[in-house]
Amino acid sequence: MAILVDENTKVLVQGITGGFGGKHAQLSLDYGTKLVAGVTPGKGGQVFEHGGHKVPIFDTVEQAARETGATASAIFVPPPFAADAILEAVDAGMALVVAITEGIPVMDMMRAKEAMCGSSSRLIGPNCPGIVTPGRGPDSSGGCRIGIAPGYIHQRGKVGIVSRSGTLTYEAVWQTTQLGFGQSTCVGIGGDPINGTSHLDCLKLFNEDPETEAIIMIGEIGGSAEAEAARWAKEFCRKPIAGFIAGATAPAGRRMGHAGAIVGGAEDTAEAKKAILAECGITVAETPAEIGTALARAAGW
Amino acid sequence: MASVAAFRAMNIHEYQAKELFDKFSVPSPRGTVAGTPEEAVAAAKAIRGKGLVIKAQVHAGGRGKVTFKNGFKGGVHLIDTPEQAGEFAAKMLGETLVTKQTGEEGKLVRKVMVAESVDIAHEYYLAILLDRATARPVIVASTEGGMDIEEVAEKTPEKILRVFIHPLAGLQAYEVRKLTAGLGLKGAQAKAFGKLLTNLYKLFLDCDCSMVEINPLVETPAGEILALDAKFGFDDNALYRHPDIVAYRDTDEEDPREVAASWAGLNYIGLDGNIACLVNGAGLAMATMDIIKYAGGEPANFLDVGGGATKEQVVAAFRIITGDPKVEAILVNIFGGIMDCNVIAEGIVAATKEVALKIPLVVRLEGNNVAEGKKTLAASGLNLIAADDILDAAKKVVASTK
Numbered sequence: 001m002a003i004l005v006d007e008n009t010k011v012l013v014q015g016i017t018g019g020f021g022g023k024h025a026q027l028s029l030d031y032g033t034k035l036v037a038g039v040t041p042g043k044g045g046q047v048f049e050h051g052g053h054k055v056p057i058f059d060t061v062e063q064a065a066r067e068t069g070a071t072a073s074a075i076f077v078p079p080p081f082a083a084d085a086i087l088e089a090v091d092a093g094m095a096l097v098v099a100i101t102e103g104i105p106v107m108d109m110m111r112a113k114e115a116m117c118g119s120s121s122r123l124i125g126p127n128c129p130g131i132v133t134p135g136r137g138p139d140s141s142g143g144c145r146i147g148i149a150p151g152y153i154h155q156r157g158k159v160g161i162v163s164r165s166g167t168l169t170y171e172a173v174w175q176t177t178q179l180g181f182g183q184s185t186c187v188g189i190g191g192d193p194i195n196g197t198s199h200l201d202c203l204k205l206f207n208e209d210p211e212t213e214a215i216i217m218i219g220e221i222g223g224s225a226e227a228e229a230a231r232w233a234k235e236f237c238r239k240p241i242a243g244f245i246a247g248a249t250a251p252a253g254r255r256m257g258h259a260g261a262i263v264g265g266a267e268d269t270a271e272a273k274k275a276i277l278a279e280c281g282i283t284v285a286e287t288p289a290e291i292g293t294a295l296a297r298a299a300g301w
Numbered sequence: 302m303a304s305v306a307a308f309r310a311m312n313i314h315e316y317q318a319k320e321l322f323d324k325f326s327v328p329s330p331r332g333t334v335a336g337t338p339e340e341a342v343a344a345a346k347a348i349r350g351k352g353l354v355i356k357a358q359v360h361a362g363g364r365g366k367v368t369f370k371n372g373f374k375g376g377v378h379l380i381d382t383p384e385q386a387g388e389f390a391a392k393m394l395g396e397t398l399v400t401k402q403t404g405e406e407g408k409l410v411r412k413v414m415v416a417e418s419v420d421i422a423h424e425y426y427l428a429i430l431l432d433r434a435t436a437r438p439v440i441v442a443s444t445e446g447g448m449d450i451e452e453v454a455e456k457t458p459e460k461i462l463r464v465f466i467h468p469l470a471g472l473q474a475y476e477v478r479k480l481t482a483g484l485g486l487k488g489a490q491a492k493a494f495g496k497l498l499t500n501l502y503k504l505f506l507d508c509d510c511s512m513v514e515i516n517p518l519v520e521t522p523a524g525e526i527l528a529l530d531a532k533f534g535f536d537d538n539a540l541y542r543h544p545d546i547v548a549y550r551d552t553d554e555e556d557p558r559e560v561a562a563s564w565a566g567l568n569y570i571g572l573d574g575n576i577a578c579l580v581n582g583a584g585l586a587m588a589t590m591d592i593i594k595y596a597g598g599e600p601a602n603f604l605d606v607g608g609g610a611t612k613e614q615v616v617a618a619f620r621i622i623t624g625d626p627k628v629e630a631i632l633v634n635i636f637g638g639i640m641d642c643n644v645i646a647e648g649i650v651a652a653t654k655e656v657a658l659k660i661p662l663v664v665r666l667e668g669n670n671v672a673e674g675k676k677t678l679a680a681s682g683l684n685l686i687a688a689d690d691i692l693d694a695a696k697k698v699v700a701s702t703k
Contacts, residue, residue, distance in 0.1 A: 020609065079538060102608070105539035106431055107509055113436050114468040129638050148608065148638045150668045165584020166608075170636045170668060171691065191583055193433040220584055223433050246587040249572075249594045250603070257568045257583025257605040270591075287595050288588040289692030 123196025157182015175292030191258025332416025574599025615648020
């Protein structure tokens with residue numbers, strides 16, 4: 001088990017001929033991901049070659065899905081065209097759309113999210129590191145890596161991780177690997193104010209996943225998504241959760257890199273969020289270095 | 302209150318806000334910007350109103366109560382004649398004003414705005430924001446304008462009206478009527494407000510605003526509805542399609558460290574501490590600031606070099622960090638996903654050569670291509686302190702300043 005993706009998930013990459021898209025397509029192939037197609041408008045018929053793999057490139061997602069059976073898409077399309085790429089993936093019936101692109105205008109995302117309503121596709125991101133279900137090979141190879149996370153830090157195991165921030169996801173992954181717990185699935189939901197999948201969505205999925213025994217939830221200043229997830233968990237989550245909130249030292253009113261990370265009111269400060277998490281029975285790590293040990297405490301491992 | 306989606310550090314001047322309002326037919330008092338006393342006189346003559354106001358154009362708030370370094374008091378003045386406009390302009394233009402926000406250095410006034418002074422029958426509040434919880438624009442309106450809206454929301458929440466707009470359907474006529482009725486506007490004023498709101502919503506969308514706030518929105522004794530004071534926030538992800546708004550940027554009003562960082566494509570926010578940090582990823586950058594504080598230090602900045610930083614950007618980052626005289630030590634914390642650790646390592650080596658680094662440097666590298674990165678650092682013979690994890694790094698960098 002695991003959530004959303006596993007070693008059999010067939011993945012396509014939108015923007016596979018771009019610099020980042022191509023590089024991370026290579027890393028995903030090296031990791032053992034079933035990367036079956038690339039999409040770049042105007043380059044249909046070409047082949048993306050890497051390490052003995054020959055990945056066909058298509059002009060449209062619809063063609064790629066029909067020819068290869070891909071069900072998940074990774075989007076590495078530049079910001080001005082990314083919302084269109086998301087909707088194209090949705091139109092082609094992708095079950096999972098993972099938007100890595102950073103810098104998509106908020107209005108574009110607002111419209112795209114509304115336009116997705118009623119479809120069966122799930123969007124992760126944008127502005128996110130993607131999703132990894134680690135494999136069982138050396139350095140966790142053989143798993144499904146969609147996005148940009150370094151593969152070797154993972155280890156197949158029992159912790160579900162959800163985070164807004166990419167690099168903080170890696171911290172949590174690395175710590176749980178070093179402690180020998182491993183991960184079921186790691187989801188980076190992205191740092192933008194409007195995103196597809198929320199902390200809460202992931203908690204619900206992890207709660208139902210038999211392989212996930214405990215959960216790490218990482219958030220930051222701005223918005224109320226972590227509080228909403230914590231309140232749900234207090235009532236419904238059957239698994240221990242450790243949490244971390246970044247941005248305790250961030251000055252109010254300044255946007256801290258992520259478009260969503262800004263302290264606007266009393267409720268969205270790091271202190272307020274940590275207090276809500278703790279009230280809801282989540283073990284809060286004081287520093288990002290202690291996320292793994294906080295989880296061990298929460299789970300009694 | 303609804304939370305604001307994405308602010309840009311970039312503010313715009315009052316006269317620029319007026320330009321945007323004019324462009325979108327959002328009525329506001331007549332006014333013109335002036336860069337010289339002569340222009341101020343001409344501006345005042347053009348308005349031909351009986352009451353006028355002259356205002357220094359700086360981003361700092363509380364302009365009314367400032368003192369200039371030349372002893373002149375007040376950045377906002379009511380005046381009666383074009384001659385006076387010239388006199389007051391001469392006292393403010395090219396002079397430096399000091400407020401709590403500006404600190405002792407103060408701010409140089411380069412422009413003044415001359416506008417008609419309007420009489421006020423009633424003050425309203427009107428704003429459009431992007432609400433992240435519902436992922437749609439929300440219009441916020443109140444009969445209690447001219448005061449702190451957060452306070453109004455807290456004490457008399459029933460006086461705050463909110464209408465959430467469907468992103469694809471757009472602002473509907475009934476929604477305008479709902480707000481008009483909620484504010485108690487009737488007849489010609491209702492019509493004027495409806496038109497203003499419709500145009501303001503168009504401005505909000507067309508300019509990719511994250512926020513536009515009019516406080517106060519005034520009704521004059523003659524029944525006009527005018528935007529008297531406005532604040533704008535823009536989605537900086539969308540600025541690529543708004544060169545006109547980018548042109549409004551006034552770097553003289555910004556922290557010079559942040560200006561330098563923005564030219565280098567770095568995400569930097571200056572703070573007051575003694576330990577600089579260079580990190581990849583906004584979340585990790587925030588967490589690194591937090592852990593510096595936890596370890597007993599004070600962060601000097603937020604700096605996210607992003608996922609695709611080049612060697613040149615790392616060098617630029619070091620230049621900005623080491624240019625800050627308060628900085629006593631540097632912590633580099635990299636967990637490479639997109640980021641190649643070796644690019645960072647090469648940047649560090651190049652940068653320390655260029656800036657002749659004299660303060661302690663603690664480096665923690667992990668992730669994509671970390672082995673190569675560590676090799677590059679080791680081969681350089683650089684005198685740096687290596688750290689194994691983020692807490693180790695924070696402790697070492699704080700210890701290095703003691």
